[in-house]
Amino acid sequence: MTDVSINGVPHRPVPGSSVDGISPERLRTIVQDSHLSFLIGAGTPSSFFGLLGNVEDALTELSESTADDDVKTIVRASIQAYFFDSVLVPNVKVVDRHADAEGVLTSYAEFLRTVNRILLKRHSSILAKQASVFTTNVDLVFEVAMEQMGIDFSDGFSGKIRPRFDLGDFNTIRLRMASRFEQRSEMPVFNLVKLHGSVGWRQETRSPGRIDIIFDHGLTVVAEVQEALAAARDDLISIGEPAEVNAAALVAKASPGLASPAVHDFVAAYKKLGIVNPDKQKFATTVLNETYYELIRRFANEMEKENSVLFVHGFSFRDEHLRDVVLRAARANPTLQVIVFCYSRADRAEYQKLILDIDVKNSNVLFIVPAEPEEGIDELKATLDVVTRDYFAPIVADKFPAPDQRIELGIHISAGESADV
Known part of the structure; x- marks a missing residue:
């Protein structure tokens, strides 16, 4: 096996991998000495949630359309209904730990358990045992998996009875003290930052003029929107597949005339959701909102720290705003390492169309692609399970692992069938 160089750092490829891999030794060095951050996108839980197709492009094109305002209202509501059904409603099963959500919850649990062990075993006296998970996803998979496993995390909410969003809750160091000798030990903590809301x-x-964000334990807003959508369903355009999310085609299908009161009720209910809508103008209205602005700034600040690493999975970089934030940090901070796990070998070419070499003067953006398959064998896809197993798990592989009840898998799935939602 031949040593290769990645971003000027020599390392030996993983057996059977291409030079586009990274060795456990190199990865161990990075996580041992760096501030750890992860950027998780819609591609990570896509096996459970519906595909969005070109929803963002469709909503953006619709806003620029010359169609009648009522037609645009119907089309926009139809696209929002598709997004609601595909991405938001399945969270009811996640919260209920329904059997259908077992796969995605277990994948996240394995990933979190592994990173938690990495933090627990990190020997640096300078770096806190913390990792920041930034995600553009609005689902609750991270929260449910962390809570089930007993992993300490900060999601920005403080309080028990009525948790209210408070940015000061992030970056809290947590210590456990032994009851007998009062020995203190720092516990691993995840900072979970939902960049697009939840x-x-x-x-x-x-x-007047002051809006609080409250954690909605029972997904009551989702239930309200679902009820309003049921009443408006017959007045909306059905979208069956992601490929059908086309603004011009939907405008052509829309019946002329006024949007019904039921459609307006659905639109009003949908606006109560604490999420950033998937269109290219999403930050035109939310960047001035203190909460969203502070979350984006926190993301940028984390990458500006000396000796930082950002691991990216399931994020396409088509979000121009976040792509600019990452590239600006990569240019300004030569000690930042951005490591992108490509889902397939072909995806690297798509990434490189968006992230040009000229934009990364420090050569600190690395694309990791699956190994080239042998003849007659299907290509391996870099799902979260594969990334956890092949890259992060070897860092903490113990010959005789000691039992650690706090961080062993503890996902409990309901065996019963719940009502369809």
């Missing part, structure tokens, strides 16, 4: 966020007006 299906579990409910906006409440506390006073």
